[in-house]
Amino acid sequence: MEFQNNNPIFLQIVDWICDKVLKGELQIGQQLPSVRDLAVQLEVNPNTVQRSIERLIAQDIVVTQRGKGNYLTADAFSRIEDFRRQRLLDEALPKLADEMMLLGVKPADVADALGNIISRRQQAITAPAQ
Amino acid sequence: MIELNDLRYGYYRHQPVLRGISLSLPEGHIYGLLGKNGVGKSTLLKILCGSLIGEGEYTVAGYNPRRQHPAMLEKIRLVPEAEAILPVAVEDLARVTAPFYPTWNQSIFESALNEFQVPRNKQLTTLSLGQQKKALISLSLACNTPYLLMDEPTNGLDIPSKSIFRRLVAGLCDEGKTVIISTHQVDDIDSLIDRIVILENEGVLLNASIDEVSGRLAFRHAGEGDEVLYTEGSPVGPWSVVVRRPDEPETSVNMKMLFNAVISHKDRIRTLFSPLED
Numbered sequence: 001m002e003f004q005n006n007n008p009i010f011l012q013i014v015d016w017i018c019d020k021v022l023k024g025e026l027q028i029g030q031q032l033p034s035v036r037d038l039a040v041q042l043e044v045n046p047n048t049v050q051r052s053i054e055r056l057i058a059q060d061i062v063v064t065q066r067g068k069g070n071y072l073t074a075d076a077f078s079r080i081e082d083f084r085r086q087r088l089l090d091e092a093l094p095k096l097a098d099e100m101m102l103l104g105v106k107p108a109d110v111a112d113a114l115g116n117i118i119s120r121r122q123q124a125i126t127a128p129a130q
Numbered sequence: 131m132i133e134l135n136d137l138r139y140g141y142y143r144h145q146p147v148l149r150g151i152s153l154s155l156p157e158g159h160i161y162g163l164l165g166k167n168g169v170g171k172s173t174l175l176k177i178l179c180g181s182l183i184g185e186g187e188y189t190v191a192g193y194n195p196r197r198q199h200p201a202m203l204e205k206i207r208l209v210p211e212a213e214a215i216l217p218v219a220v221e222d223l224a225r226v227t228a229p230f231y232p233t234w235n236q237s238i239f240e241s242a243l244n245e246f247q248v249p250r251n252k253q254l255t256t257l258s259l260g261q262q263k264k265a266l267i268s269l270s271l272a273c274n275t276p277y278l279l280m281d282e283p284t285n286g287l288d289i290p291s292k293s294i295f296r297r298l299v300a301g302l303c304d305e306g307k308t309v310i311i312s313t314h315q316v317d318d319i320d321s322l323i324d325r326i327v328i329l330e331n332e333g334v335l336l337n338a339s340i341d342e343v344s345g346r347l348a349f350r351h352a353g354e355g356d357e358v359l360y361t362e363g364s365p366v367g368p369w370s371v372v373v374r375r376p377d378e379p380e381t382s383v384n385m386k387m388l389f390n391a392v393i394s395h396k397d398r399i400r401t402l403f404s405p406l407e408d
Contacts, residue, residue: 005382006349006350006382007379007382008344008380008382008383009321009340009382012382036300039300039301040300043293043297043300044296044300044321045160045300046300046303048321048324
């Protein structure tokens, strides 16, 4: 994993795990890989992974079953979805709005452009390049 | 636990290298040991494993390293920056090394050699510098000692090998282990370490966890009213180390910039990281 945005590594790992849930690569109720396996896979300190897991536990996305490991909670998906939607509104959109105001771009123009980008992405997913 | 209390050492009587290092390093962490050339990082590692004798009080796992007690020597392993390469194969070296370490783990040895793709039966002297280094790292990882000290371990490793190195060390670290990595190549290990120790000849400038650093300092564009400790140019404009505002989100820690901020603002860093500020 490449760590490059300006968030602390433990939060980037939280996002990485949440992305996997949103994409369906990790299922509700499924056991997470062990802290050690995640640390090896991501090439990071096990204590950093542990801190990420503790954050997910605090957000009721993960629960620890004693002696068994860490599991995704029943409502992990909806919790992540809510949290990430709120973050889109709170963080990504204000940045976009600043840039639009700087350039004098209208919301309607951006809405069209966004629609085009999303449909191209969806096509790429359903019909992967040869 | 490694404890140093006013550790001093000089290769020559009038030119001390270490002039009173006090440090306490609990187990369960991977420490990044940073410092300018000549501050005594390699010297410190050699003193900890008993191959140099320092002055002052210092213990490793409760033992005094200068006595070279076998019960201590079997718990600690040093990967020096450079060592004499013998005309033997690494598997033969393993055969004579393993008996000294009750924690020796043959499967770590095998899998490290496999991952690094180092031939086990070729004389080390016939291997490239990078291959030699990987063979010797594999040997030391397999010793699986509670204390593992590495001096510039990623020097001479190619890019994929650095990645393999991080995976191997991440997989071997647990709450009972103490790993100290001395390096100038901070980018190679910045995701691997969870505590950072910055040394100078006169003492320790910083001994803090990465979490403590990102709690107290922020790495970003500086704004009005920021207390700026260090600034450098970047493709997205000047990037700074500033004292973090209590209400702002934490940022990732840039080790190189942290190092420069610490050596240019020693006193401010000392007060910022003093236990009273917790």
